[in-house]
Amino acid sequence: MKPSDFQKTIQCQFECKLKKVVKGIIWNYRKELRRRKNKEISFSELPDITVESLATWDDYETNYTIFNVCGIDIKVLDDELAEALKQLPEKNVTMY
Structure with missing residues (x-):
């Protein structure tokens, strides 16, 4: 069964909008990468x-x-x- 012309039109409109959304997402992602590249620096x-x-x-x-x-x-x-100080007699430790 072939889809009607109306169904083809709706399908084409949907695909067109989907492509626009995907392109927008890609554009925003690349814009964010450019922003990070300009603003951020690695350690x-x-x-x-x-x-x-x-x-x-x-x-x-x-x-x-x-x-x-x-x-x-x-x-x-x-x-x-610390070990050297422990070995000193108490008198020598308190002298200083």
Whole structure:
């Protein structure tokens, strides 16, 4: 059974509108890509000093060895230094 002329007309109109919508979506997508290309920059292209200013560092109590000297808690990050301070007699630690 052949479609009538009316059905062909409706089908052609639908296909035409569908093509316009798809072209519009593609155009908007390309426009967005151009906008991003002009506005955004990748981290690899940034200078090191800028990347370092954006960085955040987590600071946990477990990363430190804490020594109480004259009633003040002193945090020591370096493990080798902490081991050396632990081996010192209490008298030498509180002297300074």
